[in-house]
Amino acid sequence: MQDRLKEITEKNKVRLEEERKQLLQDIAELQESLKAEVDIDEEEGDPELHEREKAQALLTAMQKRLEDIEAALEAIAKGTYGICERCGKPIDPARLEAFPEARLCLSCKEELERQSMRWRRPSRF
Numbered sequence: 011m012q013d014r015l016k017e018i019t020e021k022n023k024v025r026l027e028e029e030r031k032q033l034l035q036d037i038a039e040l041q042e043s044l045k046a047e048v049d050i051d052e053e054e055g056d057p058e059l060h061e062r063e064k065a066q067a068l069l070t071a072m073q074k075r076l077e078d079i080e081a082a083l084e085a086i087a088k089g090t091y092g093i094c095e096r097c098g099k100p101i102d103p104a105r106l107e108a109f110p111e112a113r114l115c116l117s118c119k120e121e122l123e124r125q126s127m128r129w130r131r132p133s134r135f
């Protein structure tokens with residue numbers, strides 16, 4: 011079991027580092043294109059607004075993911091990788107294989123999701 015975690019950690023480290031590199035590049039490109047498109051016609055409104063909002067949401071999601079990836083890489087460096095940040099129990103290695111940036115065990119993640127659902131405003135859809 012310990013060996014399996016070690017093996018997954020090694021593999022995930024490579025995956026996370028590659029993904030981090032890719033994300034940094036994507037974020038820079040997206041930021042660049044968001045900057046370039048700010049050209050709003052006051053009378054017409056902003057026909058690109060919807061597109062820009064989508065890009066902005068994507069950017070936020072990518073930055074959040076980058077944070078998770080960096081936290082995972084830090085945990086690998088510190089030797090705390092694979093331990094749930096909330097309850098301190100080991101995270102299922104299969105979960106780590108599927109989600110290398112996972113910081114919470116499945117039950118903590120589900121619990122937090124249930125909590126945030128309660129706080130979320132009813133959506134229009």
Ligand SMILES: [Zn+2]
Pocket residue numbers: 094095096097098099114115116117118119
């Ligand atoms: Zn947990």
